[in-house]
Amino acid sequence: MLTSWADSLHVVQPTVRVAWLVAARDVRAQRARALLAPIWPAVPPLGQALVIYAVARETIGGRVPDYFAWLLLGVLVWAHATSTVQAIVPSVVDAGSSIRLAGMPLWSPPLAAGLRTSFNFAPLLGVAILLAAVRGPGIRPVWFLVAVALQVWASQAFGAVAAMTYVFFRDVRFGAELALQLTYYVTPVILPLSLYPRGLRAVVEWNPLTVLVGAWRAALLGGAGQPLRCVALAGVCLAMLLVARRLAPRAMRVSSW
Amino acid sequence: MTALLTFEDVHVDYRLPRGLGDWAAGRRATVVEALNGVSFSVGPGEALGVVGANGAGKSTLLAVAAGGRPASRGLVERPVSARLLLDLGGELHPELATAENLLFKLRRLGLARRSATELLDEVWDFAELDRGVGQLPLRALSAGMLLRLAFASSIVLKPQLLLIDEVLAVGDLSFQAKCAARISELRKQGTALVFASHVLEQVEATATQAIWLDRGRVASAGDPQAVLRDYRAHARGAASPASSAIGVTVVGAPLRQVEAGARDRVHVRLPEAVAGGSCRLTLRREALGVMAIAERAMPCEGEVAVDVVLSVSDGAYWLDIEVLDASGGVVAASAGAVTYEVAARAGNQGIADMDVRVVGVRG
Numbered sequence: 001m002l003t004s005w006a007d008s009l010h011v012v013q014p015t016v017r018v019a020w021l022v023a024a025r026d027v028r029a030q031r032a033r034a035l036l037a038p039i040w041p042a043v044p045p046l047g048q049a050l051v052i053y054a055v056a057r058e059t060i061g062g063r064v065p066d067y068f069a070w071l072l073l074g075v076l077v078w079a080h081a082t083s084t085v086q087a088i089v090p091s092v093v094d095a096g097s098s099i100r101l102a103g104m105p106l107w108s109p110p111l112a113a114g115l116r117t118s119f120n121f122a123p124l125l126g127v128a129i130l131l132a133a134v135r136g137p138g139i140r141p142v143w144f145l146v147a148v149a150l151q152v153w154a155s156q157a158f159g160a161v162a163a164m165t166y167v168f169f170r171d172v173r174f175g176a177e178l179a180l181q182l183t184y185y186v187t188p189v190i191l192p193l194s195l196y197p198r199g200l201r202a203v204v205e206w207n208p209l210t211v212l213v214g215a216w217r218a219a220l221l222g223g224a225g226q227p228l229r230c231v232a233l234a235g236v237c238l239a240m241l242l243v244a245r246r247l248a249p250r251a252m253r254v255s256s257w
Numbered sequence: 258m259t260a261l262l263t264f265e266d267v268h269v270d271y272r273l274p275r276g277l278g279d280w281a282a283g284r285r286a287t288v289v290e291a292l293n294g295v296s297f298s299v300g301p302g303e304a305l306g307v308v309g310a311n312g313a314g315k316s317t318l319l320a321v322a323a324g325g326r327p328a329s330r331g332l333v334e335r336p337v338s339a340r341l342l343l344d345l346g347g348e349l350h351p352e353l354a355t356a357e358n359l360l361f362k363l364r365r366l367g368l369a370r371r372s373a374t375e376l377l378d379e380v381w382d383f384a385e386l387d388r389g390v391g392q393l394p395l396r397a398l399s400a401g402m403l404l405r406l407a408f409a410s411s412i413v414l415k416p417q418l419l420l421i422d423e424v425l426a427v428g429d430l431s432f433q434a435k436c437a438a439r440i441s442e443l444r445k446q447g448t449a450l451v452f453a454s455h456v457l458e459q460v461e462a463t464a465t466q467a468i469w470l471d472r473g474r475v476a477s478a479g480d481p482q483a484v485l486r487d488y489r490a491h492a493r494g495a496a497s498p499a500s501s502a503i504g505v506t507v508v509g510a511p512l513r514q515v516e517a518g519a520r521d522r523v524h525v526r527l528p529e530a531v532a533g534g535s536c537r538l539t540l541r542r543e544a545l546g547v548m549a550i551a552e553r554a555m556p557c558e559g560e561v562a563v564d565v566v567l568s569v570s571d572g573a574y575w576l577d578i579e580v581l582d583a584s585g586g587v588v589a590a591s592a593g594a595v596t597y598e599v600a601a602r603a604g605n606q607g608i609a610d611m612d613v614r615v616v617g618v619r620g
Contacts, residue, residue, distance in 0.1 A: 018365055029350045032394070043336050098348040099421075100325035104365070252327050254272060 011105055018104060019111035026116045041120035042127070044080040046072070052190055054209055064192055069131045069221060073191035076128055076215045078127050080121045082180045088114035089166050089173050091157025092251070101123060110163050114156050132220035143219035150215055152231055154208060157237035160244035167251040182208055260298040260334070261418045261449040264321055267295045267331035268472075269317055291317040293332070293473040297466070301417075301447035306464030306481060307452060309489050313470040315453035322451055335418060349395055356391030359410050366414060376413055384409040385432070385438070393413075405432060412439055419443065421452040437463070457485050458572065489573065505578050505591040508560065514598045518568055522616070523595060527580055528562050536589070539577040540567065540611045541568050548574065549611035552581075562617035568610040571601035 031037035049072040055063075061067040088110045092099070095109035132139060166172040186200065187209040196204050204210055211229045218225030269292040279286075290439070291315050299305045307315045320326040321333060348365070349358040359380055363373035381388050384405040390398065398406070412419075440463075444450060454460050460481055462468055467484035469477040469491075477487040508524040515521050525536070540549045548569065555561055567574065574597040580589040 014367075021361060021365055025350060025353065025357075026356065029352045032352045032354075069412065095348070100320050102348055102365075104348065105324060129469055247328065253270070253329065 005143045011107075014109065015105040015107045018108040019115060022112035023115035023119065024107060026112065027119055029117075038123060039097055041083075042124040045075045045124060048079070055180065056190060059192060060195070065194070066135055066221065068129070069135055070217065071190065072131065073216050074126055074187070074213050074219060076121070076124055076191050077151065077185060077216050078184055078209060080117065080151065081158075081209060081212065082184075083121070084114050084117040084155035085159045085162060085176055085180060086173075087117050089154070089162045089176055090156070091159075092163045093167060096154070096190060100159065106252070110160055111156070114159060114177075117155075118152065128220060137222035140219050140222070143215060144149075146225075146230060147215040148186075149214055150234060153234060153237050154212060157240040157244070161240045161247070164244045164247035164251050166177045167247075167254050183207060186210075204231075208236070259338060262451060263298045263332070263334040264318075264322075265332040265334075267292055267321060267328045267333060268315075269321060269326060270329040288378055290473050290580065291473060292321065292328075292470075295470075295473075295475055296331075296532065297467075297468060297475075297478065299418075299449045299466075301449055303465045304444060304450040304452070304463050306452055306467040307459035307477075308454065308460055308467060309470035310492075312472075316422055316471055316475040318413065319422050319451065319453060319471075321408075321419075322420050349513070351396035352390060352394055352616045354404065355393055355395050355398060356388075358395050359406065362410050368414075378408065378613070379413045380409045383413060388534050407617050408436055412436070412443070415443060415446070415448070418446055419450045419452075420450055421450070423453055423455065432587065432608045434583075436559055457489070458570070458602070485511045492573075499605060503578060505590065505594065507578070507594045510599070511594070512596045516546065516600045518566065518569065519569075521565050522562055522599075523565055523576070523579055524560055525594070527558055527589065534583065535538050535581050536561070537566070537581055538563070538580070538613050540569075541577065542569075542572060542573045551611055551613040553613055553615055555615050561615060563615050564614045566612040567597060567599055568612070571599050573598055 001058065021209055034040070049068070052075070053068050055069055056071075057067060064070050083126045091109035091113040092106065094106060098104040099106055116133055129139065162172050162176050184205050186196075188196070188204060193201060193204055193210075206229075211226065211233045217221070217223035268290065271289045273287040273289060295318060297305060307318060309315055315325065321328055322335065324335070349362065353361075356377065359377055360370075363376055364370060367619075368376065377391075381391070384402075386402060386405060390402065395403070417438060440448075450463070452460075452463070454534050464480060464481040467477075467481040468475055469484050471491070477484045480553075506526040508526055513521060522583070527536075535552055535554045536553045537550065540574045541569045542548050553563070565576065572597050575593040576595040576597065578585050578591045582588050
């Protein structure tokens with residue numbers, strides 16, 4: 001058991017190194033011959049936030065102070081989580097020949113997919129931070145670190161389990177997309193928690209994305225943070241990463257990738 | 258002598274994916290034995306050639322040797338730093354500039370940026386390509402250029418253990434010779450080579466030991482000459498010409514020795530008249546499959562004489578003859594109607610070709 005953990009730690013450095021190289025390569029490839037490439041990933045969430053703001057400003061805006069920044073953060077967190085999980089799910093299977101034949105570490109492709117997505121979202125995060133700095137109460141550094149760490153940790157954990165399960169069942173991609181879409185409706189992205197039906201509030205409160213959104217709003221908009229729920233989510237993510245790690249050797253024995 | 262790669266009774270089982278119907282019916286997953294009790298050891302400077310039909314387990318053996326597939330049972334030993342599978346660019350990105358792709362590949366294999374940049378010059382020199390090619394996106398390169406660069410970028414790393422899957426014959430003849438010389442040079446420096454190939458002459462010329470895999474099992478192992486003799490005998494037996502002839506008879510010797518490029522006349526007795534018919538001749542080679550196909554319209558009745566010119570490398574070939582009706586349906590056939598033992602001729606090592614001319618008809 002100890003040897004197994006020592007082996008795991010031994011592969012961390014090459015895994016991260018290769019993930020970084022792959023992510024950098026993919027971002028460069030994405031930007032090759034596309035003049036506005038750095039802007040494109042930020043356009044859909046920004047556009048979504050603007051449209052929802054235009055529609056809901058009259059009805060909801062009055063109940064939430066600085067509604068646009070509040071809304072933009074929610075959309076940004078949800079869009080990042082969705083994009084990351086969607087990128088991670090097929091990453092192991094897609095890099096099959098590199099893993100099987102060219103010695104690429106197994107966990108590098110999922111990590112690279114997460115890095116690439118985060119890199120794409122960086123400009124929009126910059127906009128959100130700027131907005132918070134100008135209009136909000138200012139950045140709370142501890143909550144900011146918690147929010148970044150939790151966002152990365154949760155996306156990787158959910159993505160890793162999905163990527164390993166995807167090796168066995170290709171349905172996972174469709175299931176993950178559906179689950180993320182449904183989760184959107186029970187995350188306080190557009191509506192504050194107080195506007196949800198009473199019977200649905202428990203679901204909304206314990207939804208992992210709600211915890212993430214809450215951490216970001218605590219960091220940038222002075223919202224009330226929920227440390228216990230953040231710790232619980234981090235624990236659930238750790239358990240998911242352990243499940244993914246247990247699935248990995250079985251996935252390597254599957255012939256279909 | 259310390260072995261650089263050792264397999265001891267290695268088994269690899271694949272579990273085939275189950276469909277929803279299989280789940281519902283409670284059917285267990287089918288397990289395929291890709292490797293079944295494979296053992297060998299390769300030391301510094303040695304070359305192990307792996308032969309076998311498609312699906313015999315050659316690529317699985319190399320993937321296990323590369324560390325990309327775990328063995329289900331048995332022992333695989335190799336020095337951690339001594340493995341490199343020569344791949345032809347599976348992880349490269351077609352949109353990126355070629356030089357950038359090569360840098361990525363070298364850095365992915367563990368080199369620091371500076372070392373990778375320095376080694377890049379060696380890659381261009383070995384591949385004999387202009388450095389300006391480096392600015393082109395990878396997708397703009399020809400297949401031949403890609404092969405050269407893939408080989409060059411792998412070989413410059415001077416691995417201790419080189420694993421090659423059916424890509425030893427890279428590029429044109431002069432580049433192939435250069436690659437062979439480089440591999441030979443590396444072996445003299447202690448690199449061990451494990452390669453899978455369908456080109457048996459290459460195995461004969463390169464390997465110090467060989468393995469013939471048959472459905473995952475080692476059917477024969479040891480001296481390359483003996484292993485290839487066994488393999489050839491098996492391959493000929495598997496394609497017995499007499500057993501599958503229906504309605505077509507070749508007049509004359511079924512086994513012929515010819516020189517590459519020389520003309521050979523084949524007299525074929527055909528069945529009753531087939532209106533608007535044609536005759537299709539297919540040239541096959543052991544393990545490699547179809548090498549050339551020629552289809553000619555001709556009166557499909559009586560005896561037809563055709564001249565066959567084989568522009569191929571040396572080895573054993575089979576000629577299949579099929580009679581087709583006007584709609585293209587096969588009405589008569591003879592698989593392996595003639596077996597050719599072709600002797601090499603200088604300048605005849607290129608693409609396999611077969612020229613067929615109808616020279617006489619007797620009703």
